[in-house]
Amino acid sequence: MLEIEQLRVQYGDAVALDGVDLTVADHEVVCVLGPSGSGKSTLLRATAGLELPLAGRVSWDGEDLAGVAPHRRQFGLMFQDHALFPHRDVIGNVAFGLRMQRRATAEVDAGARAALARVGLAGFEHRRVRELSGGEQQRVALARALAPDPRLLMLDEPLGSLDRELRERLASELRTLFVSLGVTALFVTHDQDEAFALADRVVIMRSGTIEQIGAPQEVWSHPATEFAARFLGFANVVDATVDADGVRCAWGPLPRSLAPGDSGGRVRVAARPDALRLDPDGPVRGHVSGSTFRRDHFLVRVETDLGPLEVAAETPPDVGENVGLGLDPSAAVVLPA
Numbered sequence: 001m002l003e004i005e006q007l008r009v010q011y012g013d014a015v016a017l018d019g020v021d022l023t024v025a026d027h028e029v030v031c032v033l034g035p036s037g038s039g040k041s042t043l044l045r046a047t048a049g050l051e052l053p054l055a056g057r058v059s060w061d062g063e064d065l066a067g068v069a070p071h072r073r074q075f076g077l078m079f080q081d082h083a084l085f086p087h088r089d090v091i092g093n094v095a096f097g098l099r100m101q102r103r104a105t106a107e108v109d110a111g112a113r114a115a116l117a118r119v120g121l122a123g124f125e126h127r128r129v130r131e132l133s134g135g136e137q138q139r140v141a142l143a144r145a146l147a148p149d150p151r152l153l154m155l156d157e158p159l160g161s162l163d164r165e166l167r168e169r170l171a172s173e174l175r176t177l178f179v180s181l182g183v184t185a186l187f188v189t190h191d192q193d194e195a196f197a198l199a200d201r202v203v204i205m206r207s208g209t210i211e212q213i214g215a216p217q218e219v220w221s222h223p224a225t226e227f228a229a230r231f232l233g234f235a236n237v238v239d240a241t242v243d244a245d246g247v248r249c250a251w252g253p254l255p256r257s258l259a260p261g262d263s264g265g266r267v268r269v270a271a272r273p274d275a276l277r278l279d280p281d282g283p284v285r286g287h288v289s290g291s292t293f294r295r296d297h298f299l300v301r302v303e304t305d306l307g308p309l310e311v312a313a314e315t316p317p318d319v320g321e322n323v324g325l326g327l328d329p330s331a332a333v334v335l336p337a
Ligand code: ADP
Pocket: 011, 014, 015, 016, 034, 035, 036, 037, 038, 039, 040, 041, 042, 043
């Protein structure tokens, strides 16, 4: 398995990774998620050996990889733009890594064909890559990364350049492929849907450090910090207090069980827009300052004494209208202050 310990990378004075610890177990798919500039690509590059860490260790099954060149790490890389060679046919692209390993011609050919079959592209050997759909190109890139049989597959925004509909379909296809092939993978993305659809574990990064690691469902429903919560769409965060009787905030009393066990005193209560509702009798009041249409609902912005809040609604009230807001306590999260 892959082990990253206290990894630190700097570009000049700028710290890109600051003491990162992470493991990827055999057959596990781990996704690093975070805003732009949080260090995701640097983590991938340092793991691949393309970036020299200032401190810390990257090891595989206990072997320190510090002196091991990138092409000797047996890691397969796949980047956002796929970087396929436009003048080569499909098999020419897929065979690339095998040829780099200076294997015999027959072995290169057999390995490339096997990799194509694994991604469901048998028969595509002599197609031109420019004549393939975006999804097919993506699978060719995956076959090329898989052909040399890497012990770790690393992907940087694997679906980043594709349009939304295709991304959603391919995310579930990729997940199925990963599971059936038993790959071990570390990939980075800024796209939450992609991360949650593909990963066994999600890592949330913030300014070169890890903010939270957990199973997708756990992280999605229980962000550990306000940063993770806001990043995952908990746009409504308000002050609260907690004592033995429960959590108190502008939304009214909330069950004590929502608060982390050791918290006492000040906390924060976070909720997604769909955990709030427009309710004339709701405990929080404000006026509507705008609405945006979001596929199957409107996101309504309400200016309140607590600051601006966002509520999901089927039909948007008029701008300027006075409204009441209520909270569904079962969808709220209590965070450390
Ligand atoms: P992410 O992939 O999350 O967008 P990066 O790993 O690319 O983040 O970058 C992390 C930080 O390091 C950013 O502040 C970025 O500006 C900086 N950085 C990345 N690459 C370089 C570089 N080659 N030279 C200087 N700074 C860099």
